[in-house]
Amino acid sequence: MIVQPEGIFYQMLTVENIPNLVEEHLVKGRPVDKLMYVPSKGKPPIPKLSDIAFFSKQRLVVLKNRGLIDPEKIDEYIARDGYQALAKALTSMDSEQVIEQVKGSGLRGRGGAGFSTGLKWELTRKSSGNGKYIICNADEGDPGAFMDRSIIESDPHSVLEGMVIGAYAIGAAEGCIYIREEYPLATKRLHIAIDQAREYGLLGEDILGSGFSFDITVHRGAGAFVCGEETSLIGSLQGQTPEPRIRPPFPAQSGLWGKPTNINNVETWANIPTIINRGAEWFASIGTESSKGTKVFSVVGKVNNTGLVEVPMGMTMREIVFDIGGGIPGGKKFKAVQTGGPSGGCIPESLVDLPIDYERLMEVGSIMGSGGLIVMDEETCMVDVARYFLDFLRSESCGKCTTCREGIAAMHDIVADICNGKGEPENIGLLEELAEAIKDASLCALGGTAPNPVLSTLRYFRDEYDAHIKDKKCPAGVCRALISYRIDPEKCKGCMLCGKHCPEKAIGGEPKGPQTIDLEKCIKCGVCRESCKFEAVLIE
Amino acid sequence: MMAKLKPEDLSRIAEKMRRQTLLREGAGRAKVTVHMGTCGISAGARKIMTTLLGLIDQQQVQDVILTTSGCAGLCSREPMMTVEIKDKAPVKYVDLDEKKTLTIFTDHVLGGEIVTDFALGMGSERVS
Amino acid sequence: MTQEISIKKNSNGKIGAVMVLGAGVAGIQASLDLADMGYKVYLVENKPSIGGAMAQLDKTFPTNDCAMCLLSPKLVDTARHPNIEIITNADLHKLDGEAGNFTAIIDKRPRYIDEEKCTGCGTCTNNCPVRNIAHFEDVDELGKVHLSQEDQQVIEQILAGHESERAAVISVLQDINARYRYLPEDILRHTAKALDIPLSRVYSIATFYNSFSLVPRGKYVVRVCMGTACHVKGGYQILQALERMLKIASGGTTEDNLFSLEEVRCLGCCGLAPVITVNEDLYGSVKQAKLPKILERYQDESVVAESTVGGTE
Known part of the structure; x- marks a missing residue:
């Protein structure tokens, strides 16, 4: 459509855009830039990804192949140096050297607790008994975290390669991946990846002609958060009700079917190939004193750029939320970041310059957890x-x-x-x-x-x-018993959209006149506020 | 059944694949990658894929490689795709729909001109 | 082992030792009171552990207090009290004499474990081959398993698919759940028999995991993500709006069996919060006002066929 007399051409309008356009341009006389057609000649050049804060601050180790390879084609993984680390480990290193590398890298469990991965491997390796197991914990239960799903969906072979290297170092012949059933696509890609790896002889008997044999089975979870706990995960694999059991004995001594078992989560396994390829020293050069390498975080909640980011340990919360995340939408005030899922805590604005690593998060009453960062603004109670x-x-x-x-x-x-x-x-x-x-x-x-x-x-x-x-008030306007909705007669344009959506028909008023809410009928569902284009519905 | 690999086979496969994916050896003139993780698919990546398949089929395009990949990381701007023309830096497009896909396919993939309105940026991410 | 407790009289004819039979809450309280008064108490219990029936209760009548919360401090006190000696797994064989001066002979059954070293981890109980032998008399009493021919075929096929697995029960239940969209009772009974495990264990697994349901689900299962990101972006309001629209509570199924409404812990699509799924279709950035349109797609059969791919609404 074209607005005269200025002759401004608007493109790709939808019904939702119209009230905004009417309000801004026709009433206030301000053309709406973002809806205008931009001519293609003389256009500004598009930025480089490396100049966009969301990408430029990230450092990809685990996610190095994201968006670049087809996860369902093993050849594409191999083309990006896939399985080179495995070949290196099998042909030129013994199991102790592999463990030395992992220990030396300073890699700590990415599932949350942050136990040294190398030490864990060593414990399992040194346990007496044959028929050892390794397990990949893909039961990513923390709400707000989805890095494991994304890693498996975009680069499943990195996890498999990490597991084969781990099995070689530990001396395990069998491995299990325990994956949430809420992740059907990830499960599918994992099966494809395993089949392809078997076909290439990267899983199964005599891997790469080295004489080492190892295979992986996939087990689906059935929706129980507690299964993320090692001993209850093992219980679930054994067909029991997944209740945690007392430790010791630790899984490293007596785990799945009573055999020494090593459990690591997806992100931990996916770090292994790069550590072997690039060496422990390289890995240890990234990060902070006690926390080495990078960490994948899911930046979600009240933030402009939601997504999955990988940053070196020690980056501050401010950089993640404001530079990478692009700040809080709608000009709202930042309040806190929740980390660590239900086991973690909230980090307030006063600590936003805190460099993130395992210890520092612990000090302020939270934990690293699996890496979900849920950003909260002033409207979160x-x-x-x-x-x-x-x-x-x-x-x-x-x-x-x-x-x-x-x-x-x-x-x-x-x-x-x-x-x-x-x-x-x-x-x-x-x-x-x-x-x-x-x-x-x-x-x-x-x-x-x-x-x-x-x-x-x-x-x-x-x-x-x-x-x-004390005051019986919810400052953020969330707790329903303590708030009421009101329409600002100054801002209300009388479009009556709110009344149309109101399930209780609690909103009345003349067309084009200010609307009012009948508080007797109002059930505080918030649909009026959600649908109002003029931010005229207030919470008090 | 494929033959079991030996360590030296890995570099052979890698070299072969690199030649293909880098569009050097004339396998294609352009490569279009649709980012299809769970997030991307739920945001409509499958529709984009269908549209592209339709376009390639309809216009009988021979030299464009259409492929899929996992999540590109920026969930809030899904669906996304990357267009890479031979010897040029890849360009990432965001917030796609069928109409935008058609424009990008016509202007950029076939015409070689970047559609700046829908593009997020060009180049690749830093991989360390 | 037979233990003899013999108590000798002192000058006034009564001496400071008591035997309490039965270590339920009454016996425990009596022992604690007596022990606090300075008597030496022998607490004898027939079962391997103390606590009795109260330890198995959730709440107590009439105050609805948590049973274990009341009982467990007493259990600990009893075990630690210097004046109380607990003799479990034992029976009173013979009692001579009178109050204040008696001799009791107690038969203590063997435990076959070193009580000093046991940490109570429970692994032995879980792995006990005797306990885990299935007994099916009960099933016959409760009614025979009735399977239609089709069901019979389906379950045989599912079981055959997991024959090689060492612990197939969860995978089998998942397959049943995928096929029937819930776990029918008769099929569970059949599964227990076929896998040679007690029905109670099948039941405990079926009720533990969130993805299993013992009641039939509707044709379309609407799942509302309750992850943290969805929560801060209004997921709970979405759930309530759906409850209003479908006129069912979360966990329920509409009368026409078209929709079931469920909560899910986190779908891992936090970047698109709030998120709901309808069967396989996932919808991101959902708003209350858009819900009627989403539901409409599934109410009209002809439309559904075209829109199996979800989209951001």
């Missing part, structure tokens, strides 16, 4: 976030330990009360007391870290708890 994680853990607790099963439920009920405006000042003390008990008396990490989301929000966002308890 931290008490609600705590309630959310407790709800998650309450349903995912396996129920073996009473403190975890009952304690998390009790904490959830207290925090839910606070969200519903029924909180009492003494609730905070009780939460802290319960948190201690759950931490001390739970067998596995699920229970042991379950109180972290509450403790870290209490530590940094105590004012929000106080606002809920």
Whole structure:
């Protein structure tokens, strides 16, 4: 369409664009640049990827092949030096040298706890007994994290190669990949990759003519968060209810079917080929004092560029959120980053310059976890976030330990009360007391870290708890019992879109006149606010 | 059944593939990669793929390699594709739909002119 | 092993030792009270462990207090109390004398393990070959397994596909779940028999994992992602809006068996939050106002055929 008298041509308009266009151009007289047609002659040159902050700050090791190879074709992986590390390990290194390299690289488990991978391998290797197993943990349960899915989907052979090298170093003949059933595409690509590797003799008997034999089977999970825990994952593989068991004995001594077993997660395995190819020293030159290499993070939530990024350890949260992530959408204020899933914590704005590594995150009450970074803005309620994680853990607790099963439920009920405006000042003390008990008396990490989301929000966002308890207000405008919706008559243009979507027919008013919400009927679903083009629906 | 590989076979395959993918040996004039991870597919990458297959078939294009790949990392701008013309830097396109795909195919893949309006940037990511 | 407890009289005729039979909560409390009063207590229990029925309860009547929360501190106190000696896995064989001066003969059954070294990890119970022998008398009592010919074929085929696996039960259940979209009872009974494991274990696995359902699901399963990114971007509002539109609670199925509504922990598409799936189709950046349109596609059979590929709405 063309707007006269200026004769401005707008392209590719949709119904959604129209109110904005009318408002900006026709009412306020400001042409809307982003909808205008840009002539192709004399156009500015397009930027280089290496000049775009999202890409330029990243350093790809694990994701080195992303977007470049067809994951369903093994030849394309080989073309980018795939399986060279395996050939190098099998032909020119003995198993001790491989472990030395991995130890020397300083690689630590990327699944969350950050135990030294080389040491773990060595422990399993030194355990007596034959028929050792290695397991790839692809049961990526942390909500907000999807790096393992993406690695398998875009570069499955890197994981397989890492596993074969690991098996050679440890002396295992069988390997399992335990993958979430929520990842059908990843599972499919994994099967294709395994079949192709077998055909090339990169899996199976006598790999690359070296005499070493190893094969991998794939097992699907069935939707249980606790399966990410080593011993319960092993239980699940053995066809039992996946309840964690007491350690020791550690899986390195007695794991799957009672045999020494080494478990690493997808990202850890995918790091191995590069370490062998480039050497331990090269890998150790990236990162911080205690945390070497790169880490893949999923940057999601209230951030402009959501996606999967790989950065050297030690990069600050600010660089990740503001440079790579491009800041907060809609000019909203940044509030916190949640790391480590339900076992982690929230890092407030005051700590945004913190360099990220295992130790530093621990110091501030969070953990590295599998690498989900969920960005939160001023419209995220931290008490609600705590309630959310407790709800998650309450349903995912396996129920073996009473403190975890009952304690998390009790904490959830207290925090839910606070969200519903029924909180009492003494609730905070009780939460802290319960948190201690759950931490001390739970067998596995699920229970042991379950109180972290509450403790870290209490530590940094105590004012929000106080606002809920004392003033019965939710500053972020999230907790439904404590808010009400109102339409700003100044901003409302009377387009009546909100009324059309309102499930309770609670919005009334004349066309083109300001609309009002009947608070008696309103169920606070928020659809009016979501559908308003003029940001006229306010939360109070 | 393919023969089992020996270590030296790896470089042979690698060399063969590199020649193909780098468009050096005349296997193709242009290569179009559609990024198809779970995110990309749910954002509509399959529609883009279908559109491209349709275009190649309809216009009987012989010298364009159409391939798929995993996620390119920038979920918020999916669906994405990369267009690489022989001897030129690859260009990444974002926020695609069928209409944009048609334009890109006509102007860039066949015509060699970058469609700046839909392009995110050119070149490759830094791989260390 | 037979242990003899013999108690000798002191000057006033009564002496400071008591035997409590039965280490349920009553016996435990009695022992603790007596021990605190300074008596030496022998707590004898027939079962291998103390705690009795209360340890198996979830809540106690009438206050609905958590049973284990009340009981477990008492268990620990009992075990640690210097005045209490616990004798488990034992029966009272003979009792002579009177209160304050008696001799009891207790038969203690063997445990075959070194109690000093045991950490209570439970691995032995899990692996016990005797316990894991399936007994199917119960199944016959509860009713025979009725399978239609088709079901029979399906399950045979599924079982055959996993014959070589060492622990096939989860994979078998997954295949059944994929075929029937839930786990039919008769087929579970058949599976237990065929795999030679107790039905109770099949049931415990079937109810543990989120992806299994024991009730039939609708033709289209709408799953709402409850991941953190989806949560902060309004996933919960989406769930509630769907509950309103479909007039079912989360976990339910519509009367016409067309839709089931479920929550899923995280679909791993956090970059497109909030996300829902309808069967295989995934929708990203979902808004409440767009939900009716998404559902519509599946309500009209003819439309569905064309739009099997999901898209961002």
